[in-house]
Amino acid sequence: MMKSRMIIYIVLSVILLCSPLFLDTYWVDVLNSVGLYAILGLSLNLIVGHTGLFNLGHAAFYAVGAYTAAILNTRFHIPILWLIPVCGLSAGLFAAIIARPIIHLRGDYLCIVTIGVGEIVRIALINDIFGITGGANGIFGISRPSVFGLIIRKPEQFFYLIWFLVALTVFLFDQLEKSRFGRALNYLRDDDVAAEGSGIDTSHYKLAVFVLGAAWAGMTGNIFAAKMTIIAPESFSFWESVVMFTLIILGGSGSIPGVILGAFLLVGLPEAFRGFANARMLVFGAAMVGMMIFRNQGILPPLPRTFSISLQSDIQ
Amino acid sequence: MEEFFQQFTNGLAVGGIYALIALGYTMVYGVLKLINFAHGDLFTIGAYLGLSILSSIGLTEHVGNITGVLLLAVMVMALVGIIGVVLDRAAYRPLRESPRLSAVVSALGASIFLQNTVMLIYGARFQVYPQDILPKVAIHIFGVSVPLMRILILMTSIILMLALYFFIQKTRIGTAIRAAAIDQGAARLMGIDVDKVIMIVFLIGPSLGGAAGLMVGLYYGQINFTMGWVYGLKAFTAAILGGIGNIPGAMMGGILLGVIEAMGAAYLSIAWKDAIAFCVLILILMFRPTGLFGERVAEKI
Numbered sequence: 001m002m003k004s005r006m007i008i009y010i011v012l013s014v015i016l017l018c019s020p021l022f023l024d025t026y027w028v029d030v031l032n033s034v035g036l037y038a039i040l041g042l043s044l045n046l047i048v049g050h051t052g053l054f055n056l057g058h059a060a061f062y063a064v065g066a067y068t069a070a071i072l073n074t075r076f077h078i079p080i081l082w083l084i085p086v087c088g089l090s091a092g093l094f095a096a097i098i099a100r101p102i103i104h105l106r107g108d109y110l111c112i113v114t115i116g117v118g119e120i121v122r123i124a125l126i127n128d129i130f131g132i133t134g135g136a137n138g139i140f141g142i143s144r145p146s147v148f149g150l151i152i153r154k155p156e157q158f159f160y161l162i163w164f165l166v167a168l169t170v171f172l173f174d175q176l177e178k179s180r181f182g183r184a185l186n187y188l189r190d191d192d193v194a195a196e197g198s199g200i201d202t203s204h205y206k207l208a209v210f211v212l213g214a215a216w217a218g219m220t221g222n223i224f225a226a227k228m229t230i231i232a233p234e235s236f237s238f239w240e241s242v243v244m245f246t247l248i249i250l251g252g253s254g255s256i257p258g259v260i261l262g263a264f265l266l267v268g269l270p271e272a273f274r275g276f277a278n279a280r281m282l283v284f285g286a287a288m289v290g291m292m293i294f295r296n297q298g299i300l301p302p303l304p305r306t307f308s309i310s311l312q313s314d315i316q
Numbered sequence: 317m318e319e320f321f322q323q324f325t326n327g328l329a330v331g332g333i334y335a336l337i338a339l340g341y342t343m344v345y346g347v348l349k350l351i352n353f354a355h356g357d358l359f360t361i362g363a364y365l366g367l368s369i370l371s372s373i374g375l376t377e378h379v380g381n382i383t384g385v386l387l388l389a390v391m392v393m394a395l396v397g398i399i400g401v402v403l404d405r406a407a408y409r410p411l412r413e414s415p416r417l418s419a420v421v422s423a424l425g426a427s428i429f430l431q432n433t434v435m436l437i438y439g440a441r442f443q444v445y446p447q448d449i450l451p452k453v454a455i456h457i458f459g460v461s462v463p464l465m466r467i468l469i470l471m472t473s474i475i476l477m478l479a480l481y482f483f484i485q486k487t488r489i490g491t492a493i494r495a496a497a498i499d500q501g502a503a504r505l506m507g508i509d510v511d512k513v514i515m516i517v518f519l520i521g522p523s524l525g526g527a528a529g530l531m532v533g534l535y536y537g538q539i540n541f542t543m544g545w546v547y548g549l550k551a552f553t554a555a556i557l558g559g560i561g562n563i564p565g566a567m568m569g570g571i572l573l574g575v576i577e578a579m580g581a582a583y584l585s586i587a588w589k590d591a592i593a594f595c596v597l598i599l600i601l602m603f604r605p606t607g608l609f610g611e612r613v614a615e616k617i
Contacts, residue, residue, distance in 0.1 A: 054420070101602045107416070108351055109601055112556050115549065116594030123591040238545070242424055249421045282432040288425025293410040296418035 009257065016163065020156040028155040030271045035162035036224055038263040039169050041247045042256065043216035046173065048245060049254035050182065051209050052189035053103075054111035057118030058217055058244050061091040063125065063236035065218025069225040070139040071132055080226045081145045084219050091218020092211045099210045104203055118241050125233040138232030145226040158227055165223065169216070170256055177256075185209055186254075243267070250291055252298030261300055321460045323582040324575065329466040329535065331574020332473030336528040337551030338558070338566040339480060340400075340521030346497035346561035347510075347517050349416065353423035354403060355525055356548020357430035360541060362396045362526025363533040364438055367445055381449055385534075389472075389527055396526025397519040403430075404518040427544075434541040442540050445533045469531050476524060477567050484563055489516060497561060546590070550577075553597050559607030568609065 020028050044058045065087035073080045102113050128135035145152045145161070152161055176182050188195035188202045196202050225231050247266040252258020273280045337359055344352045369388055379387065407426040411419045450468070454461035484490035495503040496513045504510050532547070533539050554573040558565025573593055580592035600608060 120591045127587045285425045285429030289407045289422045292418040292422040296414045
């Protein structure tokens with residue numbers, strides 16, 4: 001079972017890596033968006049899928065990262081990729097300040113607060129807060145990223161940058177899932193009180209995962225700014241948060257392959273059905289309802305944890 | 317002072333509308349522990365149905381303006397209530413035993429579906445309500461002129477809320493609704509048909525939301541298929557503010573939110589109007605995590 005899954009994933013990854021060779025520029029660009037949403041989805045998956053915190057305002061942290069990159073790049077001409085850690089830090093710090101007083105709230109209260117934070121950030125950006133966000137027009141003229149002297153300009157080049165980052169994220173988050181930290185998150189998702197009773201500092205873990213997810217979204221914001229070279233508040237609306245949230249649940253909450261599949265379905269499929277223009281969102285909404293009714297664990301739910309028992313070492 | 321009074325009455329009228337929508341959220345949440353994200357779109361449907369009925373059958377020409385509007389309100393409320401029940405049957409009922417995240421996603425899906433249905437039927441542009449239905453007069457109270465419309469809106473929402481309050485507190489069905497909200501299992505054991513209670517909740521909540529939609533159409537004169545998001549979000553904020561699941565809390569939360577927002581827009585900054593509501597919400601939840609009137613629940617172990 002595990003073996004055959006691995007083979008399928010490897011084959012699919014190889015096909016994906018070769019896809020710029022046979023796809024036209026438009027579709028490569030769609031795959032770039034899919035990649036960005038995959039990273040965003042994976043970062044939100046830590047919060048929603050693994051820890052069970054309702055966060056419907058993830059776009060706020062994405063926005064903080066993107067704007068940090070854009071402001072520092074356009075004002076001080078710092079190469080944009082160098083700013084990735086700064087973007088992560090600023091989004092993480094913002095999340096820590098916001099989440100510290102509210103992280104103990106019960107599920108739905110937390111949900112509306114995160115929606116509220118998302119809206120406040122969007123409105124602040126539109127109102128040109130501190131005079132540095134450029135108001136409703138946003139910021140333009142962000143410079144192209146360069147890797148070892150090669151300036152990344154074409155969608156095919158971005159494709160490899162973005163999907164390299166997806167692979168890196170998958171690797172790191174997979175390690176995180178298997179770690180003590182990941183197990184603690186799953187425990188407090190399944191039973192908050194029992195976890196607290198077994199000595200897990202639940203508020204600490206909730207806050208830590210919230211900040212980590214937000215920081216990751218902030219770093220993704222940097223790549224988004226670099227790819228678009230122009231960013232505006234409308235790219236960070238409530239709808240973006242809904243897309244990130246939904247792709248996790250549809251794909252399989254708590255499952256890395258599920259989230260990536262979700263990104264393909266949610267970002268890729270609507271592009272494929274562009275011909276149906278108006279009705280596609282209608283079908284999309286109905287599909288969300290149908291999916292939840294007939295397969296609510298998502299398309300690729302996480303496999304149960306397996307541990308190899310080595311009796312020898314246990315006895316000693 | 318004049319300015320203050322104008323803003324205050326405006327806030328009360330808008331707050332009444334928020335409160336009506338918030339009731340739908342809070343009643344559904346009380347019984348099902350579900351955030352009905354599609355509720356804002358039921359509100360939009362109410363506004364559009366009101367416009368359709370007005371312009372297609374010329375209700376007000378046959379029976380006079382005041383009776384016409386009353387009849388219109390009743391028709392809209394009935395229709396939106398039925399749509400609410402159908403929505404529950406189609407999107408929520410199959411998910412009663414599922415994890416709560418699935419129900420939330422189903423609600424988001426239903427919201428997208430309804431919003432796009434409205435867009436496909438009526439188009440994406442703003443639609444305008446006929447302006448001559450209710451007389452555009454102002455009434456003088458303490459030397460300040462207040463538009464009649466504003467007073468009517470506030471009166472109607474208060475009457476509807478009082479009616480609901482007495483229905484919930486004094487009738488048998490109301491008692492059943494309260495019982496199901498406290499403990500569904502125990503309510504079932506006491507012989508309460510919980511499925512029927514849920515159906516009634518999905519009849520009443522959306523019909524109040526539909527009435528609010530009609531009011532917004534009459535008050536502001538123009539409607540759009542996306543307006544349900546903003547009003548829904550504000551009303552949900554109001555419901556949380558009052559302590560979700562708590563019916564008088566939703567009423568107070570709505571009115572409070574409307575007034576705070578009107579005051580904030582007038583004296584702080586109009587550009588930040590939509591952010592004020594959320595800032596207030598976050599501040600209140602920091603100090604009272606279950607809202608202003610929410611009961612303090614002890615964690616059960």
